[in-house]
Amino acid sequence: MILRLRRVAGVIYPPIFFFLFLLIAWQLYVEYTHYPRFLLPTPYEIMSEFLISWPTLVPHFIATLLEIVSGFFVGSIIGVILGIWVAYSKLAERVIYPLAILVKVAPVVAIAPMITLWFGFGILSKIVITSIISFFPLVLNMSAGLTSIDPSLVDLMHSLSAKETEIFLKIRLPNSVPYAFAGLKIAITVSVVGAIVAEFAGALAGLGFMANMAMAYIETPLLFVLLMILSFLGIALFGMISMLERIFVPWAAARGAR
Amino acid sequence: MQYPGVRGFSVDALKEISFNVKPGELVSVVGPSGCGKTTLLKIVGGLLRPSKGKVLIDGEDVNIARKKAKIGFVFQNPVLLPWRTAIKNVELPLEVLGQSARHQVDPLRVLKQVGLAGFESTYPSQLSGGMQSRVAIARALVFDPEILLMDEPFGALDEITREKLGEDLVRLWMETKKSIVFVTHSIPEAVFLAQRVVVLTARPAAVARIVSVGLPHPRTADMQASREYIDRVGDVRNALGLSWGSSS
Numbered sequence: 001m002i003l004r005l006r007r008v009a010g011v012i013y014p015p016i017f018f019f020l021f022l023l024i025a026w027q028l029y030v031e032y033t034h035y036p037r038f039l040l041p042t043p044y045e046i047m048s049e050f051l052i053s054w055p056t057l058v059p060h061f062i063a064t065l066l067e068i069v070s071g072f073f074v075g076s077i078i079g080v081i082l083g084i085w086v087a088y089s090k091l092a093e094r095v096i097y098p099l100a101i102l103v104k105v106a107p108v109v110a111i112a113p114m115i116t117l118w119f120g121f122g123i124l125s126k127i128v129i130t131s132i133i134s135f136f137p138l139v140l141n142m143s144a145g146l147t148s149i150d151p152s153l154v155d156l157m158h159s160l161s162a163k164e165t166e167i168f169l170k171i172r173l174p175n176s177v178p179y180a181f182a183g184l185k186i187a188i189t190v191s192v193v194g195a196i197v198a199e200f201a202g203a204l205a206g207l208g209f210m211a212n213m214a215m216a217y218i219e220t221p222l223l224f225v226l227l228m229i230l231s232f233l234g235i236a237l238f239g240m241i242s243m244l245e246r247i248f249v250p251w252a253a254a255r256g257a258r
Numbered sequence: 259m260q261y262p263g264v265r266g267f268s269v270d271a272l273k274e275i276s277f278n279v280k281p282g283e284l285v286s287v288v289g290p291s292g293c294g295k296t297t298l299l300k301i302v303g304g305l306l307r308p309s310k311g312k313v314l315i316d317g318e319d320v321n322i323a324r325k326k327a328k329i330g331f332v333f334q335n336p337v338l339l340p341w342r343t344a345i346k347n348v349e350l351p352l353e354v355l356g357q358s359a360r361h362q363v364d365p366l367r368v369l370k371q372v373g374l375a376g377f378e379s380t381y382p383s384q385l386s387g388g389m390q391s392r393v394a395i396a397r398a399l400v401f402d403p404e405i406l407l408m409d410e411p412f413g414a415l416d417e418i419t420r421e422k423l424g425e426d427l428v429r430l431w432m433e434t435k436k437s438i439v440f441v442t443h444s445i446p447e448a449v450f451l452a453q454r455v456v457v458l459t460a461r462p463a464a465v466a467r468i469v470s471v472g473l474p475h476p477r478t479a480d481m482q483a484s485r486e487y488i489d490r491v492g493d494v495r496n497a498l499g500l501s502w503g504s505s506s
Contacts, residue, residue: 152333155305159331160354160401161324170350174341251340251381 041221049221050228057210061229064195064206067123068237071130072191076184079135083142087172096139104136108194112201126198126206133194134187141183145176181245188241192234272298273464276311277456279439281404284431284475286448287441288494289458289466295441296409298463302439303329303407315405323405327351327358330398334410336390338382344393345369345378351401361402368396371433373426388419395427399434408440412447420444421479424451428476445498449490450477457497467497 023043029035030042037045082100085092112129119125149171157167199208207226214222272294279285289295300306302313304320315323323329330351338347348365369378372392382390391411398406411427412420428451431438442448448455455469471490473481481487 150335150337152335153337153339155300156331156333156337157354158305159303159324159329160327160351161358162354166354170353171339174339177341249341251383 038218038220041224045221046224046228050225053222053225057207057226057229060206060210061233063123064199064208064230065233067126067130067195067198067206068188068191068233070123071127071194072134072188074127075131075134075191076138076187078131079138079183079187080142080180082135082139083176084146086139087143087146093143100136100139103132108133108197109200112197116198116202121202121204125201126195126203129198129201130191130194134191137186137190138180138183141179142176145179146172148179149175178245178249181241181249184241185238185245188237189234192230192237196230272301272308273459273462274311275458275463275465277465277468279437281316281437282435283454284428284438284452285440285454285456286452287439287456287458288443288445288448288498289463290460290498291443293458293461293463295443295458295463298458299407299409299439299441303331305331325358327355327360327401328404330401330403330406332391332394332398332406332408332411334413336382336387336394338390338393338397340382343379343381344374344385347382347393348396348400351397355401363400363402365396365400368399369393371399371430372396387415388423391415391423392426395430399430404436406436406438406440408438410442411440413443420447425476427451432475445491445494446482449487449494450482455490455494457494459498467493469493469497 027042027044030037030040041049082092082096086096108129111132115129115132116125119128146168153171154167157171162170195206196208196211199206200212203209203212207230211223211226214220214226275298287295287298297306301308302320304313304324313320315328320329338344339350342350345365348369352362352365366375366378369375372395374389374392374396377385377389382393385393391414395411398408412423415423424447427438427440440451449469449471453471453475455471457466457469458464459466469490472486473484
Protein backbone atom coordinates (compact mmCIF):
# COMPACT_ATOMS: atom_id res chain seq x y z
CA MET A 1 0.00 0.00 0.00
CA ILE A 2 2.77 2.40 0.98
CA LEU A 3 4.68 1.40 -2.13
CA ARG A 4 1.73 2.22 -4.34
CA LEU A 5 1.32 5.62 -2.71
CA ARG A 6 4.99 6.33 -3.21
CA ARG A 7 4.77 5.27 -6.80
CA VAL A 8 1.71 7.44 -7.41
CA ALA A 9 3.45 10.32 -5.65
CA GLY A 10 6.44 9.81 -7.88
CA VAL A 11 4.19 10.24 -10.87
CA ILE A 12 2.22 13.22 -9.59
CA TYR A 13 4.87 15.31 -7.81
CA PRO A 14 7.17 16.08 -10.76
CA PRO A 15 4.53 17.61 -13.03
CA ILE A 16 2.97 19.52 -10.12
CA PHE A 17 6.27 20.97 -9.05
CA PHE A 18 7.22 21.76 -12.60
CA PHE A 19 3.89 23.45 -13.13
CA LEU A 20 4.22 25.54 -9.97
CA PHE A 21 7.73 26.45 -11.02
CA LEU A 22 6.41 27.63 -14.39
CA LEU A 23 3.71 29.71 -12.74
CA ILE A 24 6.15 31.44 -10.47
CA ALA A 25 8.58 32.06 -13.29
CA TRP A 26 5.76 33.44 -15.40
CA GLN A 27 4.58 35.79 -12.67
CA LEU A 28 8.06 37.10 -11.99
CA TYR A 29 8.88 37.46 -15.68
CA VAL A 30 5.85 39.61 -16.46
CA GLU A 31 6.34 41.76 -13.42
CA TYR A 32 10.03 42.33 -13.85
CA THR A 33 9.99 43.00 -17.55
CA HIS A 34 6.81 45.06 -17.30
CA TYR A 35 5.43 42.97 -20.09
CA PRO A 36 2.24 44.54 -21.51
CA ARG A 37 -0.56 43.05 -19.45
CA PHE A 38 -2.96 42.94 -22.30
CA LEU A 39 -0.62 40.53 -24.07
CA LEU A 40 0.41 38.39 -21.17
CA PRO A 41 -1.29 38.82 -17.83
CA THR A 42 0.19 37.35 -14.70
CA PRO A 43 -1.15 34.16 -13.16
CA TYR A 44 -2.36 36.25 -10.26
CA GLU A 45 -4.44 38.44 -12.53
CA ILE A 46 -5.85 35.41 -14.24
CA MET A 47 -6.85 33.84 -10.93
CA SER A 48 -8.48 37.09 -9.81
CA GLU A 49 -10.38 37.34 -13.06
CA PHE A 50 -11.55 33.78 -12.59
CA LEU A 51 -12.79 34.42 -9.09
CA ILE A 52 -14.67 37.49 -10.23
CA SER A 53 -16.22 36.22 -13.39
CA TRP A 54 -16.96 32.53 -12.87
CA PRO A 55 -20.63 32.99 -11.93
CA THR A 56 -21.32 34.69 -15.25
CA LEU A 57 -19.52 31.94 -17.10
CA VAL A 58 -21.65 29.12 -15.76
CA PRO A 59 -24.45 29.33 -18.36
CA HIS A 60 -21.86 29.52 -21.11
CA PHE A 61 -20.04 26.56 -19.68
CA ILE A 62 -23.23 24.56 -19.66
CA ALA A 63 -24.03 25.59 -23.23
CA THR A 64 -20.66 24.48 -24.51
CA LEU A 65 -20.72 21.31 -22.47
CA LEU A 66 -24.08 20.44 -23.97
CA GLU A 67 -22.78 21.03 -27.47
CA ILE A 68 -19.70 18.91 -26.90
CA VAL A 69 -21.52 15.99 -25.33
CA SER A 70 -24.39 15.93 -27.83
CA GLY A 71 -22.09 16.29 -30.80
CA PHE A 72 -19.87 13.58 -29.37
CA PHE A 73 -22.80 11.22 -28.87
CA VAL A 74 -24.30 11.79 -32.28
CA GLY A 75 -20.92 11.57 -33.99
CA SER A 76 -19.94 8.43 -32.11
CA ILE A 77 -23.17 6.64 -32.82
CA ILE A 78 -23.00 7.52 -36.50
CA GLY A 79 -19.36 6.46 -36.50
CA VAL A 80 -20.15 3.09 -34.91
CA ILE A 81 -22.98 2.37 -37.31
CA LEU A 82 -20.89 3.31 -40.32
CA GLY A 83 -18.03 1.27 -38.91
CA ILE A 84 -20.21 -1.82 -38.70
CA TRP A 85 -21.50 -1.26 -42.20
CA VAL A 86 -18.01 -0.78 -43.61
CA ALA A 87 -16.79 -3.95 -41.89
CA TYR A 88 -19.51 -6.04 -43.48
CA SER A 89 -19.77 -4.55 -46.94
CA LYS A 90 -16.93 -4.09 -49.37
CA LEU A 91 -19.16 -1.74 -51.31
CA ALA A 92 -19.74 0.38 -48.24
CA GLU A 93 -16.03 0.43 -47.60
CA ARG A 94 -15.32 1.76 -51.05
CA VAL A 95 -18.06 4.34 -50.87
CA ILE A 96 -17.79 5.52 -47.28
CA TYR A 97 -14.04 5.81 -46.79
CA PRO A 98 -13.35 8.43 -49.48
CA LEU A 99 -16.45 10.36 -48.43
CA ALA A 100 -15.49 10.26 -44.79
CA ILE A 101 -11.93 11.29 -45.45
CA LEU A 102 -13.19 14.17 -47.55
CA VAL A 103 -15.44 15.32 -44.78
CA LYS A 104 -12.74 14.90 -42.19
CA VAL A 105 -10.03 16.65 -44.12
CA ALA A 106 -12.04 19.70 -45.12
CA PRO A 107 -10.96 22.31 -42.60
CA VAL A 108 -13.60 22.67 -39.93
CA VAL A 109 -12.86 26.34 -39.69
CA ALA A 110 -13.98 26.69 -43.29
CA ILE A 111 -17.13 24.59 -43.23
CA ALA A 112 -18.33 25.83 -39.85
CA PRO A 113 -19.64 29.16 -41.16
CA MET A 114 -21.50 27.32 -43.90
CA ILE A 115 -23.14 24.97 -41.43
CA THR A 116 -24.02 27.89 -39.18
CA LEU A 117 -25.62 29.56 -42.18
CA TRP A 118 -27.73 26.49 -42.78
CA PHE A 119 -28.59 25.58 -39.22
CA GLY A 120 -28.58 28.89 -37.46
CA PHE A 121 -26.91 30.36 -34.44
CA GLY A 122 -28.44 27.95 -32.02
CA ILE A 123 -27.19 24.71 -30.62
CA LEU A 124 -28.12 22.65 -33.68
CA SER A 125 -25.32 23.94 -35.87
CA LYS A 126 -22.83 23.24 -33.10
CA ILE A 127 -24.02 19.67 -32.78
CA VAL A 128 -23.79 19.15 -36.52
CA ILE A 129 -20.27 20.52 -36.70
CA THR A 130 -19.08 18.57 -33.69
CA SER A 131 -20.54 15.32 -35.03
CA ILE A 132 -18.86 15.85 -38.35
CA ILE A 133 -15.54 16.22 -36.60
CA SER A 134 -15.92 13.30 -34.26
CA PHE A 135 -17.43 10.49 -36.30
CA PHE A 136 -14.46 9.39 -38.36
CA PRO A 137 -12.18 7.94 -35.65
CA LEU A 138 -15.02 5.64 -34.73
CA VAL A 139 -15.67 4.44 -38.25
CA LEU A 140 -12.03 3.46 -38.57
CA ASN A 141 -11.64 1.92 -35.14
CA MET A 142 -14.94 0.12 -35.11
CA SER A 143 -14.39 -1.53 -38.48
CA ALA A 144 -10.86 -2.46 -37.43
CA GLY A 145 -12.15 -3.99 -34.24
CA LEU A 146 -14.79 -6.02 -36.04
CA THR A 147 -12.44 -7.42 -38.62
CA SER A 148 -9.27 -8.02 -36.68
CA ILE A 149 -10.36 -11.42 -35.48
CA ASP A 150 -8.00 -14.35 -35.68
CA PRO A 151 -9.28 -16.44 -38.60
CA SER A 152 -8.88 -19.58 -36.48
CA LEU A 153 -11.58 -18.20 -34.23
CA VAL A 154 -13.93 -17.80 -37.15
CA ASP A 155 -13.04 -21.35 -38.19
CA LEU A 156 -13.87 -22.53 -34.73
CA MET A 157 -17.25 -20.88 -34.82
CA HIS A 158 -17.95 -22.36 -38.23
CA SER A 159 -17.03 -25.80 -36.98
CA LEU A 160 -19.79 -25.33 -34.44
CA SER A 161 -22.18 -24.26 -37.19
CA ALA A 162 -22.49 -20.77 -35.75
CA LYS A 163 -24.37 -18.17 -37.73
CA GLU A 164 -22.82 -14.82 -38.56
CA THR A 165 -25.13 -13.02 -36.10
CA GLU A 166 -23.77 -15.21 -33.36
CA ILE A 167 -20.21 -14.63 -34.45
CA PHE A 168 -20.96 -10.92 -34.46
CA LEU A 169 -22.45 -10.85 -30.99
CA LYS A 170 -20.07 -13.23 -29.29
CA ILE A 171 -16.81 -12.51 -31.01
CA ARG A 172 -16.67 -9.40 -33.20
CA LEU A 173 -18.53 -7.01 -30.98
CA PRO A 174 -16.66 -7.75 -27.74
CA ASN A 175 -13.42 -7.70 -29.67
CA SER A 176 -14.13 -4.22 -30.97
CA VAL A 177 -14.78 -2.67 -27.55
CA PRO A 178 -11.16 -1.69 -26.82
CA TYR A 179 -10.87 -0.38 -30.36
CA ALA A 180 -14.05 1.62 -29.94
CA PHE A 181 -12.76 3.17 -26.76
CA ALA A 182 -9.57 4.26 -28.45
CA GLY A 183 -11.78 5.92 -31.04
CA LEU A 184 -13.96 7.50 -28.34
CA LYS A 185 -10.95 9.01 -26.65
CA ILE A 186 -9.94 10.68 -29.89
CA ALA A 187 -13.49 11.71 -30.62
CA ILE A 188 -14.03 13.42 -27.28
CA THR A 189 -10.91 15.53 -27.62
CA VAL A 190 -11.80 16.69 -31.10
CA SER A 191 -15.37 17.32 -30.01
CA VAL A 192 -14.14 20.00 -27.64
CA VAL A 193 -12.30 21.68 -30.48
CA GLY A 194 -15.29 21.25 -32.75
CA ALA A 195 -17.70 22.93 -30.37
CA ILE A 196 -15.45 25.92 -29.90
CA VAL A 197 -14.79 26.35 -33.61
CA ALA A 198 -18.51 26.08 -34.19
CA GLU A 199 -19.13 28.84 -31.68
CA PHE A 200 -16.54 31.04 -33.35
CA ALA A 201 -18.54 30.77 -36.54
CA GLY A 202 -21.54 32.29 -34.86
CA ALA A 203 -23.20 31.71 -31.54
CA LEU A 204 -25.33 33.23 -28.84
CA ALA A 205 -23.70 31.62 -25.86
CA GLY A 206 -20.88 29.37 -24.86
CA LEU A 207 -17.24 29.53 -23.89
CA GLY A 208 -16.14 29.98 -27.48
CA PHE A 209 -18.65 32.78 -27.88
CA MET A 210 -17.20 34.41 -24.77
CA ALA A 211 -13.69 33.89 -26.10
CA ASN A 212 -14.67 35.76 -29.25
CA MET A 213 -15.91 38.66 -27.16
CA ALA A 214 -12.85 38.59 -24.94
CA MET A 215 -10.66 38.86 -28.00
CA ALA A 216 -12.73 41.70 -29.42
CA TYR A 217 -12.47 43.69 -26.20
CA ILE A 218 -8.89 42.61 -25.56
CA GLU A 219 -9.85 41.19 -22.21
CA THR A 220 -6.85 38.96 -22.09
CA PRO A 221 -7.17 37.69 -18.52
CA LEU A 222 -10.70 36.54 -19.35
CA LEU A 223 -9.35 34.80 -22.42
CA PHE A 224 -6.87 32.92 -20.29
CA VAL A 225 -9.58 31.98 -17.84
CA LEU A 226 -11.66 30.57 -20.67
CA LEU A 227 -8.68 28.64 -21.99
CA MET A 228 -8.09 27.24 -18.54
CA ILE A 229 -11.70 26.14 -18.17
CA LEU A 230 -11.69 24.54 -21.60
CA SER A 231 -8.51 22.63 -20.93
CA PHE A 232 -9.84 21.25 -17.70
CA LEU A 233 -13.09 20.37 -19.37
CA GLY A 234 -11.23 18.45 -22.06
CA ILE A 235 -9.14 16.63 -19.48
CA ALA A 236 -12.17 15.81 -17.37
CA LEU A 237 -14.12 14.42 -20.32
CA PHE A 238 -11.15 12.40 -21.49
CA GLY A 239 -10.69 11.11 -17.96
CA MET A 240 -14.31 9.98 -17.85
CA ILE A 241 -13.91 8.00 -21.04
CA SER A 242 -10.75 6.43 -19.65
CA MET A 243 -12.60 5.44 -16.51
CA LEU A 244 -15.39 3.92 -18.55
CA GLU A 245 -12.77 2.06 -20.51
CA ARG A 246 -11.40 0.50 -17.37
CA ILE A 247 -14.88 -0.71 -16.52
CA PHE A 248 -15.70 -2.11 -19.93
CA VAL A 249 -12.31 -3.52 -20.83
CA PRO A 250 -11.26 -5.26 -17.62
CA TRP A 251 -9.20 -7.85 -19.39
CA ALA A 252 -6.68 -5.30 -20.54
CA ALA A 253 -6.32 -4.27 -16.92
CA ALA A 254 -5.83 -7.90 -15.96
CA ARG A 255 -2.89 -8.01 -18.31
CA GLY A 256 -1.44 -4.89 -16.78
CA ALA A 257 -1.67 -6.47 -13.35
CA ARG A 258 0.92 -9.08 -14.38
CA MET B 259 -14.56 -43.36 -40.29
CA GLN B 260 -13.17 -42.90 -43.70
CA TYR B 261 -11.64 -40.05 -45.60
CA PRO B 262 -11.66 -40.85 -49.27
CA GLY B 263 -9.91 -38.92 -52.03
CA VAL B 264 -9.50 -35.24 -51.61
CA ARG B 265 -8.14 -32.54 -53.89
CA GLY B 266 -7.35 -28.87 -53.69
CA PHE B 267 -8.07 -25.62 -55.44
CA SER B 268 -6.91 -23.48 -58.35
CA VAL B 269 -3.45 -24.04 -57.06
CA ASP B 270 -3.28 -27.72 -56.38
CA ALA B 271 -3.10 -27.71 -52.64
CA LEU B 272 -3.48 -31.41 -52.25
CA LYS B 273 -3.28 -34.34 -54.59
CA GLU B 274 -5.16 -37.54 -54.24
CA ILE B 275 -5.36 -38.29 -50.56
CA SER B 276 -7.23 -41.14 -49.11
CA PHE B 277 -7.07 -42.80 -45.76
CA ASN B 278 -9.26 -44.23 -43.10
CA VAL B 279 -9.32 -43.65 -39.40
CA LYS B 280 -10.77 -46.31 -37.19
CA PRO B 281 -13.00 -45.28 -34.32
CA GLY B 282 -11.01 -44.49 -31.24
CA GLU B 283 -7.73 -44.32 -33.09
CA LEU B 284 -4.98 -41.80 -32.49
CA VAL B 285 -3.53 -40.83 -35.82
CA SER B 286 -0.92 -38.23 -36.52
CA VAL B 287 -0.31 -36.49 -39.79
CA VAL B 288 3.17 -35.30 -40.54
CA GLY B 289 4.66 -33.59 -43.53
CA PRO B 290 6.98 -30.80 -44.61
CA SER B 291 6.03 -27.22 -43.99
CA GLY B 292 3.44 -25.86 -46.38
CA CYS B 293 2.46 -29.23 -47.77
CA GLY B 294 -1.17 -28.64 -47.00
CA LYS B 295 -1.59 -30.36 -43.65
CA THR B 296 -3.80 -27.60 -42.34
CA THR B 297 -5.86 -27.60 -45.53
CA LEU B 298 -6.30 -31.33 -45.19
CA LEU B 299 -7.42 -31.00 -41.62
CA LYS B 300 -9.92 -28.32 -42.48
CA ILE B 301 -11.33 -30.51 -45.23
CA VAL B 302 -11.56 -33.40 -42.84
CA GLY B 303 -13.45 -31.20 -40.40
CA GLY B 304 -15.84 -29.84 -42.98
CA LEU B 305 -14.50 -26.30 -42.90
CA LEU B 306 -13.32 -26.50 -46.48
CA ARG B 307 -14.92 -28.22 -49.37
CA PRO B 308 -12.61 -30.35 -51.45
CA SER B 309 -12.78 -29.81 -55.17
CA LYS B 310 -13.00 -33.55 -55.60
CA GLY B 311 -13.85 -36.34 -53.28
CA LYS B 312 -15.56 -36.45 -49.97
CA VAL B 313 -15.15 -36.98 -46.28
CA LEU B 314 -17.32 -39.49 -44.50
CA ILE B 315 -17.73 -39.79 -40.77
CA ASP B 316 -19.33 -43.09 -39.83
CA GLY B 317 -20.74 -43.29 -43.30
CA GLU B 318 -22.38 -39.87 -43.31
CA ASP B 319 -21.14 -36.72 -44.96
CA VAL B 320 -18.89 -34.61 -42.80
CA ASN B 321 -21.15 -31.57 -42.93
CA ILE B 322 -23.94 -33.57 -41.37
CA ALA B 323 -21.56 -34.81 -38.72
CA ARG B 324 -20.43 -31.26 -38.12
CA LYS B 325 -23.96 -30.05 -37.60
CA LYS B 326 -24.39 -32.86 -35.13
CA ALA B 327 -21.44 -31.46 -33.23
CA LYS B 328 -19.34 -34.56 -33.63
CA ILE B 329 -16.14 -32.75 -34.50
CA GLY B 330 -13.93 -30.74 -32.21
CA PHE B 331 -11.10 -28.49 -33.35
CA VAL B 332 -7.94 -27.37 -31.66
CA PHE B 333 -5.75 -24.91 -33.50
CA GLN B 334 -2.11 -24.04 -33.20
CA ASN B 335 -2.99 -20.72 -31.69
CA PRO B 336 -5.28 -21.34 -28.70
CA VAL B 337 -7.40 -18.36 -29.78
CA LEU B 338 -9.17 -17.89 -26.52
CA LEU B 339 -11.48 -14.94 -26.11
CA PRO B 340 -9.53 -12.49 -23.96
CA TRP B 341 -12.64 -10.98 -22.44
CA ARG B 342 -13.84 -14.26 -21.03
CA THR B 343 -12.50 -16.25 -18.14
CA ALA B 344 -11.19 -19.75 -18.71
CA ILE B 345 -14.44 -21.44 -17.83
CA LYS B 346 -16.49 -19.06 -19.94
CA ASN B 347 -14.18 -19.80 -22.84
CA VAL B 348 -14.75 -23.49 -22.36
CA GLU B 349 -18.49 -22.89 -22.28
CA LEU B 350 -18.49 -21.12 -25.63
CA PRO B 351 -19.28 -24.17 -27.79
CA LEU B 352 -22.17 -25.07 -25.50
CA GLU B 353 -23.62 -21.59 -25.95
CA VAL B 354 -23.25 -21.74 -29.70
CA LEU B 355 -24.56 -25.26 -30.12
CA GLY B 356 -27.51 -24.81 -27.82
CA GLN B 357 -29.82 -27.65 -28.66
CA SER B 358 -27.46 -29.46 -31.00
CA ALA B 359 -25.15 -30.24 -28.12
CA ARG B 360 -26.34 -33.74 -27.56
CA HIS B 361 -23.79 -34.69 -25.01
CA GLN B 362 -22.33 -32.13 -22.73
CA VAL B 363 -19.55 -32.33 -20.27
CA ASP B 364 -19.54 -30.15 -17.20
CA PRO B 365 -17.07 -27.36 -17.99
CA LEU B 366 -15.52 -27.57 -14.55
CA ARG B 367 -14.94 -31.26 -14.99
CA VAL B 368 -13.33 -30.90 -18.36
CA LEU B 369 -11.04 -28.17 -17.02
CA LYS B 370 -10.01 -30.60 -14.31
CA GLN B 371 -9.38 -33.25 -16.96
CA VAL B 372 -6.87 -31.01 -18.68
CA GLY B 373 -5.24 -30.22 -15.39
CA LEU B 374 -6.54 -26.72 -14.81
CA ALA B 375 -8.67 -27.22 -11.73
CA GLY B 376 -8.84 -23.96 -9.81
CA PHE B 377 -8.16 -21.76 -12.82
CA GLU B 378 -11.75 -21.31 -13.92
CA SER B 379 -11.89 -17.62 -13.19
CA THR B 380 -8.60 -16.54 -14.67
CA TYR B 381 -8.37 -14.57 -17.84
CA PRO B 382 -6.34 -15.86 -20.79
CA SER B 383 -3.87 -13.02 -20.43
CA GLN B 384 -3.01 -14.39 -17.00
CA LEU B 385 -2.34 -17.89 -18.28
CA SER B 386 0.84 -19.26 -19.75
CA GLY B 387 0.97 -20.58 -23.31
CA GLY B 388 0.71 -24.16 -22.17
CA MET B 389 -2.26 -23.41 -19.98
CA GLN B 390 -4.00 -21.59 -22.79
CA SER B 391 -3.51 -24.64 -24.98
CA ARG B 392 -5.09 -26.75 -22.28
CA VAL B 393 -8.09 -24.45 -22.16
CA ALA B 394 -8.38 -24.71 -25.94
CA ILE B 395 -8.40 -28.50 -25.63
CA ALA B 396 -10.97 -28.35 -22.86
CA ARG B 397 -13.09 -26.13 -25.05
CA ALA B 398 -12.94 -28.71 -27.83
CA LEU B 399 -13.94 -31.48 -25.44
CA VAL B 400 -16.81 -29.78 -23.65
CA PHE B 401 -19.45 -30.86 -26.16
CA ASP B 402 -18.14 -34.41 -26.20
CA PRO B 403 -17.32 -34.72 -29.91
CA GLU B 404 -16.49 -38.13 -31.32
CA ILE B 405 -13.57 -36.77 -33.23
CA LEU B 406 -10.87 -34.35 -32.26
CA LEU B 407 -8.94 -32.60 -35.00
CA MET B 408 -5.81 -30.87 -33.83
CA ASP B 409 -3.60 -28.66 -35.94
CA GLU B 410 -0.14 -28.49 -34.40
CA PRO B 411 -1.75 -27.87 -31.02
CA PHE B 412 1.56 -27.67 -29.21
CA GLY B 413 3.39 -25.90 -31.98
CA ALA B 414 3.88 -22.64 -30.17
CA LEU B 415 5.17 -24.20 -26.97
CA ASP B 416 8.55 -25.09 -25.62
CA GLU B 417 9.86 -28.63 -25.67
CA ILE B 418 9.21 -29.42 -22.03
CA THR B 419 5.62 -28.22 -22.13
CA ARG B 420 5.07 -30.03 -25.41
CA GLU B 421 6.13 -33.32 -23.90
CA LYS B 422 3.94 -32.81 -20.86
CA LEU B 423 0.93 -31.85 -22.92
CA GLY B 424 1.55 -34.75 -25.28
CA GLU B 425 1.43 -37.15 -22.34
CA ASP B 426 -1.71 -35.48 -21.06
CA LEU B 427 -3.29 -35.75 -24.48
CA VAL B 428 -2.61 -39.48 -24.63
CA ARG B 429 -4.00 -39.91 -21.12
CA LEU B 430 -7.10 -37.96 -22.13
CA TRP B 431 -7.44 -40.08 -25.23
CA MET B 432 -7.24 -43.28 -23.27
CA GLU B 433 -9.88 -41.98 -20.87
CA THR B 434 -12.31 -40.72 -23.46
CA LYS B 435 -11.70 -43.12 -26.35
CA LYS B 436 -12.16 -40.43 -28.99
CA SER B 437 -10.75 -40.58 -32.50
CA ILE B 438 -7.99 -38.07 -32.77
CA VAL B 439 -6.25 -36.79 -35.85
CA PHE B 440 -3.46 -34.47 -35.08
CA VAL B 441 -1.18 -32.65 -37.41
CA THR B 442 2.38 -31.96 -36.45
CA HIS B 443 5.64 -31.11 -38.02
CA SER B 444 7.58 -32.89 -35.34
CA ILE B 445 8.48 -36.43 -36.40
CA PRO B 446 9.35 -37.66 -32.91
CA GLU B 447 6.09 -36.31 -31.57
CA ALA B 448 4.14 -37.88 -34.44
CA VAL B 449 5.64 -41.29 -33.80
CA PHE B 450 5.64 -41.13 -30.03
CA LEU B 451 2.02 -40.15 -29.56
CA ALA B 452 0.17 -41.89 -32.36
CA GLN B 453 -0.81 -45.41 -33.30
CA ARG B 454 -0.44 -44.65 -36.96
CA VAL B 455 1.43 -41.89 -38.72
CA VAL B 456 0.21 -40.57 -42.05
CA VAL B 457 3.22 -39.18 -43.86
CA LEU B 458 2.53 -36.56 -46.51
CA THR B 459 4.73 -35.45 -49.35
CA ALA B 460 5.59 -31.86 -50.11
CA ARG B 461 2.96 -29.73 -51.78
CA PRO B 462 0.79 -30.76 -53.46
CA ALA B 463 0.61 -33.37 -50.76
CA ALA B 464 -0.17 -36.99 -51.29
CA VAL B 465 0.09 -39.83 -48.85
CA ALA B 466 3.68 -40.99 -49.00
CA ARG B 467 3.23 -43.72 -46.47
CA ILE B 468 1.26 -44.74 -43.44
CA VAL B 469 3.45 -46.04 -40.67
CA SER B 470 2.00 -48.16 -37.92
CA VAL B 471 3.68 -47.72 -34.60
CA GLY B 472 3.67 -50.95 -32.70
CA LEU B 473 4.25 -49.65 -29.22
CA PRO B 474 1.61 -50.05 -26.55
CA HIS B 475 -0.07 -47.10 -24.87
CA PRO B 476 0.50 -45.51 -22.45
CA ARG B 477 3.93 -44.81 -23.80
CA THR B 478 6.77 -44.02 -21.49
CA ALA B 479 9.76 -41.89 -22.20
CA ASP B 480 12.10 -44.87 -22.16
CA MET B 481 10.29 -46.28 -25.16
CA GLN B 482 12.03 -43.60 -27.11
CA ALA B 483 15.12 -45.72 -26.80
CA SER B 484 13.40 -48.87 -28.05
CA ARG B 485 14.16 -50.49 -31.38
CA GLU B 486 10.57 -50.18 -32.54
CA TYR B 487 10.46 -46.45 -31.91
CA ILE B 488 13.72 -45.76 -33.63
CA ASP B 489 12.77 -47.90 -36.60
CA ARG B 490 9.43 -46.16 -36.96
CA VAL B 491 11.01 -42.74 -36.80
CA GLY B 492 13.38 -43.98 -39.48
CA ASP B 493 10.45 -45.13 -41.60
CA VAL B 494 8.83 -41.75 -41.35
CA ARG B 495 12.03 -39.96 -42.12
CA ASN B 496 12.66 -42.14 -45.13
CA ALA B 497 9.13 -41.55 -46.36
CA LEU B 498 9.81 -37.84 -46.10
CA GLY B 499 12.99 -38.20 -48.04
CA LEU B 500 15.17 -37.40 -45.08
CA SER B 501 18.28 -39.39 -44.49
CA TRP B 502 18.75 -41.34 -41.32
CA GLY B 503 22.33 -41.45 -40.22
CA SER B 504 24.65 -43.22 -42.61
CA SER B 505 22.11 -45.70 -44.00
CA SER B 506 20.45 -44.80 -47.29
